[in-house]
Amino acid sequence: MSETVAPLLSLSHISLSFKGVKAVTDIGFDVAEGEICALIGPNGAGKSxxxxxxxxxxxxQQGEIRFAGRARRAMQPHEAAVAGIARTFQNIALFKGMSVLDNILTGRNLASRSSWLEQAFRVGRAVADEEAQRAVAEEVIAFLRLQAWRHTPVGQLPYGLQKRVELGRALAARPRLLLLDEPMAGMNREEKREMSQFIREVNQVFGTTIVLIEHDIGVVMELSDHVVVLDYGRKIGDGEPEAVRALPEVIAAYLGQQRH
Amino acid sequence: MFYQESGQFSTRYRQDGRALRLWQQRAALWALLLLAFGLLPFIGNDYWFSAILIPFLVLSLAGLGLNLLTGYAGQLSLGSAAFMAVGAFASYKLQFLLPGLPLLLSFVAGGVVAAAVGVVFGLPSLRIKGFYLLVSTLAAQFFVEWLLTKFAWFSNGNESGVITAPPLLVAGHDFGSPAGRYLLTLSVVLPLFVLAANLVRSSLGRNWMAVRDMDTAAAVIGIPILRTKLLAFAISSFILGVAGSLWAFTYLGTVEPHGFDLSRSFQVLFIIILGGMGSILGNFLGAAFIVLLPIVLSILSGTLLSGVLPAGQLENLQKIIFGVLIILFLIKEPDGLARLWQGWRARARLWPLRF
Structure with a gap:
């Protein structure tokens, strides 16, 4: 990848603490458009x-976030969604009382153009709007092969499928940047293979830039173009997977060698 | 077996998004509408209209109002009767201040005023949740009751605070008879149910449920939390306001703060708990339960125990049985009558087979 292209996401000197407890200290890294970037590190390293x-x-508390050419001191959740950032959560954050379809449709809420009055009376833009959002949701459902569970309440689905629905809800927004917080946590080999496949396809078919957190080093090495390693809230490695794996600090963090 | 969906495929998204997807459901709806509009006004007697059908319809509507807020948007409220009172008094005052204002328009205007008050009392929901919000809506209940009793302006200087509702004239026709009041109530309640059913199946309805189920995730996918919650309060209070106008104008025939006390708020809350949170049909089922069960109990105890117990104790006994039945029902089916109905429907699909 050419170095002259500005990165899609660029963090610089980010420090975050909770009531004096430092979670993240002076971290900065770039994510290029179209790449899969993995954040790795031991538990409590500050990835989430x-x-x-x-x-x-x-x-x-400190630092700057530059996304798609615009620099900000800090993001707001709504602002991030509007800018084209979607995400999934480590502990599934689906809307449990709603069906798979409705969950995915909520991901389209920013694209909805009709007012609530039009929706109540089913006039004006409401009908065409609803059908347009449904069409996108169906594309996502087909892509993730969720057709059989379209009208099932998500609370009744097994864990692996819930993870997939959550990915679907994020994809429905057609994001530029997709943040995945441990998309394969708690999955068996087969489910992991399937999820990796989906992630790779999202990246290749839609060109979506992805930042993901993952503990399975095998998956990380296979999937990502770029790895950032955190330990105790600091960045200790940043680069291509193979190069990062060879860094002594990274080996130390993972194998627990004596610290200096 | 009787409730088959085989052969009924949706080929368009519009068909799949319908509230009643199967012809059996739509046929049942038309049959009910025919019964309600075409048959009941002719065969019903005054007791049926005044003591059963009108309160049933108005309480269903009140249930709908609260259900949008609590069942769909997840915001607890004990201020339902306050918003009903605001609607009733606003309709009355507007009719008084603007002579010649059409009756139906005054109902809508009463709803709009209730919506505005609802938004004000909904503001705390942006910072507090659950039981704490419940207590702050309780403030609305006490404040509105106090305000309407304290200032004679609201009841036009009437000492007792009780005012007689104006005649029910719509386009020159008098709907003052029991059958007329029933028809008027029905014609106001049903369209509002249709609008609400549309709303909960569209983008705003999904946003409400998203905020209800997990507000952090809702914010992250770009749902404006503040706007969504306040719209829930506004639309819910609008419907409650219209229900309040109907309660005063077509049911009680008087406008008085005591028709909208805390026990009315609890009654509306029981309707949605018994009927089913987050269900449109549940409001009808819950209201029917609340209206009919005491009547059934009083008839039963009247015939079975009339000579055995004195009348005062009989009345208390009815209340005890009513309470016990509610508790037993909620233990057996905590998700309400709507869930029970869903279960029966699912079984009717397969009957006589079990799987």
């Missing part, structure tokens, strides 16, 4: 916090 900073769930 960093994702929460990127899409505005947390506001960092």
């Amino acid at each position: 916090s960093l994702l929460n900073v990127i899409n505005g769930v947390y506001q960092p």
